[in-house]
Amino acid sequence: MSKMSVEMKMIKNELRRAGLPTRGxxxxxxxxxxxxxxxxxxxxxxxxxxxxxxxxxxxxxxxxEHKRAQYDAEFINRFSVKGVIS
Numbered sequence: 001m002s003k004m005s006v007e008m009k010m011i012k013n014e015l016r017r018a019g020l021p022t023r024g025x026x027x028x029x030x031x032x033x034x035x036x037x038x039x040x041x042x043x044x045x046x047x048x049x050x051x052x053x054x055x056x057x058x059x060x061x062x063x064x065e066h067k068r069a070q071y072d073a074e075f076i077n078r079f080s081v082k083g084v085i086s
Contacts, residue, residue: 003052011048014044015044018040018044020041
């Protein structure tokens with residue numbers, strides 16, 4: 001799972017707990033929200049972003065870092081074997 005998908009799931013779960021609608025979360029629609037609800041939404045978003053950053057620091061391979069490291073190693077291997085990088 002990517003960081004963005006984990007963050008969106010955390011945001012949706014927190015919005016549900018707070019009793020706020022989760023429809024339009026990606027578009028951030030605030031048409032029918034009060035200022036209080038909008039403030040809650042921003043706090044939830046900031047908390048989820050901070051938590052995902054903490055988790056990615058503690059568990060770097062959980063958010064696709066392992067695959068990216070594999071691709072980087074494969075890329076370097078491919079060109080170093082052919083003699084492009086000397």
